Amino acid sequence: MSSHFTVERVAHLSSNILEDLAHILHACVENGASVSFMLPFSPARAQGFWQAMAGEVANGNRIFLVARDEDGRVVGTVHAILNLPENQPHRADVAKLLVHPAARKGGIGAALMRELVKSCAAAGKTLLVLDTVTGGAAERLYAREGWTECGKIPGFALMPDGELCGTTVFYKTI
Template sequence: MIANPSVSSQKPIKLDANAAAGRSEELAGILVDAVAGGTSVNFLWPFGLPDARRYWDRVIARIGAGEILLLAIESGGRLVGTVQLIPAPQPNQDHRVDISKLLVLRSARQQGIATVLMQAVEAEARRLGRSLLVLDTETGSAADRLYRRLGYQVLGIMPRHARLPGGELADTTFFFKHLPDASQ
């Protein structure tokens, strides 16, 4: 376990495409750790570093294109958690963002990192003038409990929506949160 009680008080960093590319091995390691731990983040086991590298290459290209913002938190000079903010590109949804891939290394969990990342992603959404946050996660998971604790509202639960890394079907809870919108 990464024993650093100050991690949760650290400020997340925004990684542009160049910074993310320079840390792609760390990013890949975080993703592999999540999948190996059974986290439902779109991938099935077996899943290794080559798969994770390909995923992050696509994300980094989208960061470079301005389609995704990537926030991360470090401990001991290495990345231990990430979250993505994806502004909706549609003109009639310029108030909305999707939150994706909140990932924290298993060895760094229970230190408040996910909460800090979610608070940072909400601040980024506000900075962008976005007031509606949308996300989904495996029903009953630690992430499900986190989002509820942070004030996200349940839109609904879709039974047997996605496969867990081991292949079994699981329910997915869809959440939203309205941030104060100064433009209205």
């Protein structure tokens, strides 16, 4: 895949976007990403996950970004969860930074995160929080992008193959 891409915010998950997102999620899980799903993981389950989220995006409860390659295909995504408890109106939880395995190492993940920070700031958020697999590439990405590590939790989740993995928690004040 090309290293030329654009990042955009979407307010509606169209059928074309849903299809691309399902393809990305399926490929990421099949390649070992610990992003809530276990193997075997079907493309239909990936499609169902994104379809279930479409309402959250449409009603403004999530800031949803995609990265598109020069052919217009979605090759990466990230979103921020905005609908948190009433005593946390200043913050958002970052979720599902995913870049298709064939499109990695081209700056897409970093560009998505930078744009998400800008979008969250524009929405009045001043604190972002996320967690990621300890020792993974995303952990290094967040550190490079200026996120502050605040702890590690061993055995927090399972990898898609069932192996326990730790998680590292990060925050960013904006």
